[in-house]
Amino acid sequence: MLILHGSIVSTCTQRVTLSLLQIGLVLDKDFKINTINLPDTKTPEWLDIHPFGVMPYLEDTENGQKFIESRSIAKYVALKYKSPLVPSPTDPVTFAKFDAACSIEQANFDPFVLSIFMEGWAKPMRSIPNDEKVLETQKAELHKKLEGYNLLLGKSRYVAGDQLTLADLYHIPYGIYMVEINGAPGLTDGTFPHVKRWWDEISALESWKTVKKMKDEAWAQLMAAQAK
Amino acid sequence: MLILHGSIVSTCTQRVTLSLLQIGLVLDKDFKINTINLPDTKTPEWLDIHPFGVMPYLEDTENGQKFIESRSIAKYVALKYKSPLVPSPTDPVTFAKFDAACSIEQANFDPFVLSIFMEGWAKPMRSIPNDEKVLETQKAELHKKLEGYNLLLGKSRYVAGDQLTLADLYHIPYGIYMVEINGAPGLTDGTFPHVKRWWDEISALESWKTVKKMKDEAWAQLMAAQAK
The missing domain is CATH 3.40.30.10 (Glutaredoxin)
Known part of the structure; x- marks a missing residue:
């Protein structure tokens, strides 16, 4: 277990x-x-x-x-x-392409969505004053990175090639917050058509729908408990 | 080749x-x-x-x-x-420990050293005004992360266990800049004894000495060219 x-x-x-x-x-x-x-x-x-x-x-x-x-x-x-969500590491070439996609998520997506999440969601949520300048700067930086994603996703269906891998899934939890707070318009507004095609597909996965339901229910319980 | x-x-x-x-x-x-x-x-x-x-x-x-x-x-x-700098991925347990150490470097070290490098080295180098507040905040954040590294390195000689791996090497290029500009005092000042022991060892590797010599010579050439 x-x-x-x-x-x-x-x-x-x-x-x-x-x-x-x-x-x-x-x-x-x-x-x-x-x-x-x-x-x-x-x-x-x-x-x-x-x-x-x-x-x-x-x-x-x-x-x-x-x-x-x-x-x-x-x-x-x-x-x-x-x-198959992780290519066999006994094939160094395919594994390296997957590993590079994981690195791209951690270097070109995660640091920006983390800052945007803090300034645009977590602080307002707790009534802590946020820094609008940081928020806007990080949004602009992420927008530039999505331009790179658009080039990448213009050449393959997913970030590590034509198969769905964990590298795609890694983007979803923070990506969803970005959509909720308009932190990354390029994910959905069509400015980057390959990004939109990819995002629409991965954010509609049944596995994510299940997680989203669990998370929404847990948040509702937390909010209800705090309101008491 | x-x-x-x-x-x-x-x-x-x-x-x-x-x-x-x-x-x-x-x-x-x-x-x-x-x-x-x-x-x-x-x-x-x-x-x-x-x-x-x-x-x-x-x-x-x-x-x-x-x-x-x-x-x-x-x-x-x-x-x-x-x-052996990468454990065999056919052993998922050992590989996961290595992979976690790589992830720690990319999430708990890299974002902070990047900011500190930009504000404390790259901008001053180009006579661009830097943001001292960002510099100090990021230094304080990195200091907190080094506390985590100290716990980790109190239990094993290197970040992924008792063998040197790529995950250790990944820290060196930016770590060296941190030492040069006092961006991460905890690497060397003994506040975190396990970190100091580890840093002293990895930064003294012959492979790094070779790279450092190459980089110092290349910088000297660049500076000489600019001075003309």
């Missing part, structure tokens, strides 16, 4: 859950989620497993191992189950 | 060169560097290979393939030559 210690309201936990579902694993049969709260990630016990004090981590009860970093957790499970 | 299209004054080209040397490849025998200039990375020909318009890329004349993203290029070569 795989146990994912995290919370479905966390984007990194969503990234792993989405990947596990897309691999074909079934929630509460092949893996379960052990819901934890933010303060749990700062305890000495947690830091002993994840030195950076963030969620989630994955426990594989078959071998007693624990894994950190959402993207790596997803890759571990895909390699374990020989899912 | 492997041809690295880039410039040794670029940190990403340094990262690949360092990795290739540490794998055991010999410059001008097993691989060569085709030196290119920054404007070359914005041409349609370059963008056709690297849609984000950055250097370097690697050409493998044995199979005619081209590879982008410095970390992925290094992994490709290590897998091709079966170097």
Whole structure:
């Protein structure tokens, strides 16, 4: 059994859950989620497993191992189950193309969506004053990066080639927030037609619909609890 | 033959060169560097290979393939030559630990050293006014991350376990700039003893000394050309 210690309201936990579902694993049969709260990630016990004090981590009860970093957790499970969402690493050429796509997401997408999410969603959500200048600068930077994505996606259906891989899925949890707060108009407005075609397809995956439902329900519960 | 299209004054080209040397490849025998200039990375020909318009890329004349993203290029070569700097991906557990360490570098080190490098080195170098507030904020964020590194490195000699891997090498090119401009005092001042032990060891690698000599000479030539 795989146990994912995290919370479905966390984007990194969503990234792993989405990947596990897309691999074909079934929630509460092949893996379960052990819901934890933010303060749990700062305890000495947690830091002993994840030195950076963030969620989630994955426990594989078959071998007693624990894994950190959402993207790596997803890759571990895909390699374990020989899912085509990760090309076989015994073929260095194909694996390198996949690995480059993962690196592109982490270098050209993640840092910008993180800042935009903080300034455009998380701070306003908590009534903390945000920095509009940072928000606009980061949106402009991300827009330039989407131009690169458009070139990339003009040559292949997905970011690592013509097969869907984890590298595509990695974009979804923060990409969804970008659409909600208009943080990355280029994902959907047609300025970058190849990006729009790709985004429309991956954000409509059944696996994501399942995760979105779980996350929306969890947020509704959190909000209801806070309103009491 | 492997041809690295880039410039040794670029940190990403340094990262690949360092990795290739540490794998055991010999410059001008097993691989060569085709030196290119920054404007070359914005041409349609370059963008056709690297849609984000950055250097370097690697050409493998044995199979005619081209590879982008410095970390992925290094992994490709290590897998091709079966170097122990990348654990065998046929063992998902060990590979996942390595992959998590790579992800930690890209999420918890790279974004901060990039900002600190821009504000504390690149802008002053070009006499562009920098943002001291951003510089100080990013230094403080990186300092917090080094606390996580210290926990990690208190449990293993290197970031992915007790063997040196590419994940360690990835930190060196920007880490060196941090030492030069005091951007990350925690690397060397002993606040984080495990970090200092690790940094002292990896920054003293012979492969890095070779790259540093190349980069220092290239900078000296650039400066001399500009002074004319």
